[in-house]
Amino acid sequence: MQGKQRANKTHYEVGKKVRETIRELGGAMPKDLPSPGQSIKQIESRQKKSKMLPDD
Known part of the structure; x- marks a missing residue:
């Protein structure tokens, strides 16, 4: 457990x-940024599907 505890502490x-x-630096804090409407996985899936469809 020492390795995991050390990793968690370092991450924190x-x-x-x-x-x-x-x-x-005066930047926007992550908690204050807007949430995206879709996850990266959803966007990638949509892009993959659109590439599979034949062009008209």
């Missing part, structure tokens, strides 16, 4: 530093 610390840096 890196995320904290990234948020601090965004704040210092």
Whole structure:
């Protein structure tokens, strides 16, 4: 468990530093960004389907 705990702690610390840096630079915080209407998976699926359809 030590490896997993260390990875989780590192992930938390890196995320904290990234948020601090965004704040210092005056950027939009991730929590304040709008949510997309579709997930990446949905968009990729739609694009794949449209490529499979014959052109008229």
